[in-house]
Structure formats: structure tokens, C-alpha cells
Amino acid sequence: MKLRNLTFGTALLALFLQGCALTHPPLPDLKPIENKVDLRTDWRRGVDGGFGESSERFSIIPKGEHIYFTTQTGVVYKLRKDTGSRIDSFNTELDVSTGIAMSEEAIYLGTYDAELASVSLKDKTVLWKKLLTSEILSEPAQAANKLAVQTADGWLSLLNANTGDTLWRIKEDLPALTVRGTSSPIIQSGKVIAGFSSGKIKAFGLLNGEEQWSFEVGKPTGRYEIERLSDVDGRLVVKDGVVYATAYNGTVSAVNLSNGRLLWQRSIPSSLSVALQDDTVVVVDLESRVIALNALNGSELWNQTALQNRDLSSPVFLGDHVAVIDRAGYVSLLNKQNGEVDARKLADLNLAPGSRMVSDGQQLFILTRNEQVTALTY
Numbered sequence: 001m002k003l004r005n006l007t008f009g010t011a012l013l014a015l016f017l018q019g020c021a022l023t024h025p026p027l028p029d030l031k032p033i034e035n036k037v038d039l040r041t042d043w044r045r046g047v048d049g050g051f052g053e054s055s056e057r058f059s060i061i062p063k064g065e066h067i068y069f070t071t072q073t074g075v076v077y078k079l080r081k082d083t084g085s086r087i088d089s090f091n092t093e094l095d096v097s098t099g100i101a102m103s104e105e106a107i108y109l110g111t112y113d114a115e116l117a118s119v120s121l122k123d124k125t126v127l128w129k130k131l132l133t134s135e136i137l138s139e140p141a142q143a144a145n146k147l148a149v150q151t152a153d154g155w156l157s158l159l160n161a162n163t164g165d166t167l168w169r170i171k172e173d174l175p176a177l178t179v180r181g182t183s184s185p186i187i188q189s190g191k192v193i194a195g196f197s198s199g200k201i202k203a204f205g206l207l208n209g210e211e212q213w214s215f216e217v218g219k220p221t222g223r224y225e226i227e228r229l230s231d232v233d234g235r236l237v238v239k240d241g242v243v244y245a246t247a248y249n250g251t252v253s254a255v256n257l258s259n260g261r262l263l264w265q266r267s268i269p270s271s272l273s274v275a276l277q278d279d280t281v282v283v284v285d286l287e288s289r290v291i292a293l294n295a296l297n298g299s300e301l302w303n304q305t306a307l308q309n310r311d312l313s314s315p316v317f318l319g320d321h322v323a324v325i326d327r328a329g330y331v332s333l334l335n336k337q338n339g340e341v342d343a344r345k346l347a348d349l350n351l352a353p354g355s356r357m358v359s360d361g362q363q364l365f366i367l368t369r370n371e372q373v374t375a376l377t378y
Contacts, residue, residue: 027310027328030344037321039333039343042363042375043084048091049073050371051356056272056313058367059099059139059378062360068202069338069367070100070109076119077373084375086127092117092204097135099356101142103161108147110136116149118164130164132157138235143187146206151187156194158209165238172196184235186243189257193243195236201245201253203260213260217247234314235273242295244281246270254284254298264298275315275322280336282322288312292339302339306330316357318364319378325355325366347374 023141049071051058061068066087070076074094094117098110102231106118106127112135118127141148146167147159157169174197183195186222191212205327237244242263243255248271254263268285275282280301281293288310292301311327321333322344329348332341348355348368354368362377 023295024311024327026140027326028308028311030213031306032331032342033344035344036342037333037378039331039345039376040081040378041345041347042377044348044372044374045079045084045086047071047077047371047373048075048089051367051369056356057138058096058356058358059101060358060365060367061100061102062358062365066102067358067365068102068107069373070096070107071371072096074109076100076107076124077248079373081360081365081375084373091245092119094126097137099139101140101147103142106161108140108142108161110138110149112136112138114151116147116159116164118161128164128340130159130166138184141187141192144206146187148185148187148192150183150194154196156192156204156209158206158322170204170209170211172198172200172202174198183233186236186238188238189241191257193236193238193257195233195245195247199247199250201236201243203257206219206267214257215260215262217245217250217253233271237274239276239295244274244276244295246272246274246283248286252281252293252298254281255296260262266293266298266300271316272312276319277336279344282315282317284312284315284324288326289337290315290322290334291324292336304334304339304341306341313355313357316359316364317361318359318376319361321378323357323359323376325357329368331357331364331366333378345376347376348372 006159074092074096074175079125086345095112099358103227114132115129115131132151133155134151145161147161150156154172154174158167185194190206191201195201198217203216212287222278234246246252249269251265253265270285272284279295281295290304312324314322321334329349331345333343335342358365366374
């Protein structure tokens with residue numbers, strides 16, 4: 001039986017959000033543009049199984065000339081970047097709920113059955129499975145022969161990547177009402193950094209799990225529980241000793257990795273991950289406004305509202321542009337310098353919110369819920 005360790009309030013919200021997903025309001029019209037760059041489709045490939053509730057939870061790992069990913073039905077793919085040709089695929093026969101983490105020898109993935117599994121890339125067999133306390137809704141982090149993983153009930157666990165043995169675990173209390181999902185933890189500089197439904201990001205010692213610092217990105221405010229949502233669900237980004245995080249109905253914050261001190265903060269609520277390139281941070285807020293900030297001090301560089309209310313997914317840098325995809329399947333390229341829409345391309349039709357995009361700098365790879373993988377370039 002699948003584990004569904006949700007509070008009553010969380011279950012109500014899940015039903016509410018599910019109802020919203022089935023009755024999306026019409027999207028506002030897009031203003032016609034003349035493409036300034038030639039955004040084109042390199043290839044599109046159908047895959048077995050799709051990406052469940054939201055492909056935003058799934059990961060694409062570019063490595064050398066290939067990309068690696070898995071689908072909800074547990075099929076692992078290795079495709080060529082340039083052509084999309086399938087180099088390899090195999091079925092783990094797991095009910096997969098997240099994207100993968102990857103080492104040289106294995107991939108690691110989570111399931112709705114609360115299991116974290118290690119699968120050999122060479123033998124294509126399950127090396128070990130570890131039963132955790134609840135379903136896994138974000139991909140694990142892998143580094144230093146260790147795995148960090150969060151579960152839907154608020155536990156953060158560190159495991160031995162070779163054996164699956166638990167090295168330590170901690171529990172963060174959940175609010176009465178949360179958004180369904182969790183942030184993906186990060187292992188860096190001898191720390192495990194994670195965001196929680198409480199609106200906090202915390203750092204723990206890699207060796208012993210001792211809390212080293214805590215910072216509140218989203219502060220619950222309002223009379224009703226739905227107004228007090230402050231989940232940190234977007235992927236954390238760490239660069240040059242700084243942690244960048246967003247919170248639902250909260251802020252965008254830059255926090256010192258070593259001590260948790262706030263460097264800057266902007267009142268921009270978001271449930272998505274930020275994109276970071278050089279000294280520019282880009283965030284999509286809850287109304288799909290795309291905002292670029294100076295990564296050093298948080299000052300606003302530009303604010304693009306032409307895609308407002310089009311249910312954008314997390315932004316990604318592609319070359320000198322910022323790529324976003326909307327619910328109708330249109331990818332827009334925004335000029336990094338001024339935010340102007342330089343190009344638009346229909347990547348796929350009739351998408352639900354939550355398509356995952358990953359860029360290797362040259363190509364843009366997109367996972368969509370209609371069992372497609374698409375590569376774009378310009």
C-alpha cells in the first residue's frame with residue numbers, strides 16, 4: 001500500500017489543488033512578437049510512463065554527450081544530447097515519484113512507497129532499497145558517498161550511498177497546512193542544506209547531523225491557514241558560498257552558506273526555483289512575473305510582466321537568455337540584459353503546470369507530463 005502521510009489540512013489542500021489542476025482558467029493572450037533569435041527544436045522523443053503529478057519534480061542530468069532521466073513507471077533513459085537517440089533504457093519496476101541523483105556507478109531515486117533505491121548503471125539491477133517514513137517528493141542529493149533525502153512528513157535523512165544505511169536523520173514539524181511537495185536538499189562544504197514547509201532553510205553538519213544554522217525565508221502571516229503557507233519547495237541554489245532560496249507567500253533570500261546570515265532579501269513570493277548566472281538571479285513569482293535581481297545585493301535589474309498569469313515553470317538560463325515555459329507549451333527566451341522577449345517557440349501542446357527544464361548552456365531539455373522529452377537550441 002502506498003504511504004500517504006499527510007495531515008488532514010494537507011489532504012484538503014491537495015484535493016483543492018487537484019481540483020484547480022482540472023479546471024485551469026483560460027490563459028491570457030500572448031502578444032505577437034518577431035523572433036530576434038532562431039529558437040528551434042532539435043528533437044522530440046516519446047518516453048514510457050510520463051512524469052506523474054508534476055514533471056517539475058523530475059530531474060535531467062546532462063553528462064558528456066548524453067542526458068539521463070527516469071519516468072514515473074521506473075524506466076531509466078540514456079539519450080544522446082544532439083539527436084535524442086536512445087543509447088540505453090531499462091525498467092527498474094519501481095513506482096517512481098522523483099528525479100534521479102547519480103554517481104559513476106549508480107542512480108538513486110525515490111518512490112511513492114516511501115523507498116529510496118540504488119540502481120546499478122552497469123548491471124541494471126536494484127542494489128538496495130531503504131524504507132523511509134513517508135513518500136519522497138523531491139530527488140535526493142548525492143555527494144561524498146552519501147545521500148540526503150527529504151520525505152513528505154518532514155524528515156531529512158542522510159544515508160550511506162553504498163549500503164543505504166541511515167547515518168542520521170532529523171525531523172522538522174509541519175504546519176497544519178502545506179503545499180504538496182518538498183525542496184531537494186543540497187550537500188556542499190561539509191553541510192546538508194534543506195528547505196522545509198515551515199518556511200525555514202537549515203544547515204546540518206554532514207558528519208553528525210547537528211544543526212549549524214537556521215534562517216526563515218517565509219514567515220507565516222494571515223488569519224487563515226491557506227494565507228499562512230510559507231513552504232520552501234523550489235530547489236535551493238548554492239554558488240560562491242551563498243544559498244539562494246524562495247518561499248511560497250514569502251521572499252527571495254540570499255544567505256551566507258557558512259553561518260546562515262542574511263545577505264539580502266526581497267519580498268517576492270514564489271514556489272519555484274531561481275535561475276542563477278554570473279551576478280544575475282532570476283525568479284518567477286506566484287503570478288508568473290519574471291524578475292531579475294542583482295545576485296550581490298538583491299536590487300532589481302528588470303521586471304517582465306508580458307507572461308503574467310500564464311503558469312510559468314522555473315526559469316533556466318540558456319546562453320545569454322532566460323528560458324521559461326508556460327502551461328500552453330510555449331517557451332519564451334528573455335534577454336538577460338533587459339528582460340525583453342527575444343523569441344518564442346511552441347515546444348509542446350496543452351501542458352499542465354510544472355514542466356521541468358534543464359540546460360547545459362547550449363541546449364534546453366524539457367520533460368513534459370504528456371510523456372515527451374524535447375530539446376531546443378538557438
